[in-house]
Amino acid sequence: MDWQTYLFAFLVGGGICFLCQLILDLTKLTLGYLLTGLTVLGGILGGLGLYDPLIKLAGGGATMPIISFGNSLAKGAIAEAEKTGVLGVLTGMFELTSTGITAAIIFSFLMALVTRPKG
């Protein structure tokens, strides 16, 4: 735990959100397109091995934004492919992102159960 990681987490995470807000306000791009684009960007950066250095520097500033989701998908697929061959692309795809997807499904389902239906 060092304070520099916290500083960079704030600056990098905030900076990413800053740029995204500018894109939303100044272009016609809507949130859905932006988030999808960020995920694709994360996949490409992950494939090139360019996103991990940012995670090392900024910690949560890099792992919290949705770019990290694309990066983790790509890294899971690549890591498993290196171990088991081409088939690893299929088996390793959700290796690293399973926590996020499972948590999101479970919590969404629970929230729907405990909340009164609208309308």
Added chain:
Amino acid sequence: MPAKKLNPKQAAYQKKVKKYEPKPNALRNAFFAFVSGGVVCLLGQALTDFFGAVMDLPPEKAANPAVASMIFIGALLTALGLFDRIAKFAGAGLAVPVTGFANSMVSAALEFREEGLILGVGAKLFSLAGSVITFGVVTAFIVGLLHAILPGG
């Protein structure tokens, strides 16, 4: 609206109204997104360190429970109806981190709750988040194949 020829009085009115129309202040919104996004990521980092210390995990593994916790926070805020109120100011600061991913799924779950658990919640859960997963997987699939096929990875 069809472009209609305005009489002088209407034109003057339009001009007057335009002066009072709220202008989207991009820089101000971006500043709020910076601060709120920074705080969300700071919290994520704090949770990563917390889980790393408590469960004795290396940082890259400790990010998993931290992400799950942030998803829970995003889901809870959405269910309580607080997410949209905060997002009005925070904008991308709340939508771009994983809290936004949780929000898109929970808001879909709540919106279609009245259509039942199976055809509503079950079927529509990914109606917003689906495109992120689909395009993420397609990208990662191509990237992974290239790595596996190209010599030297």
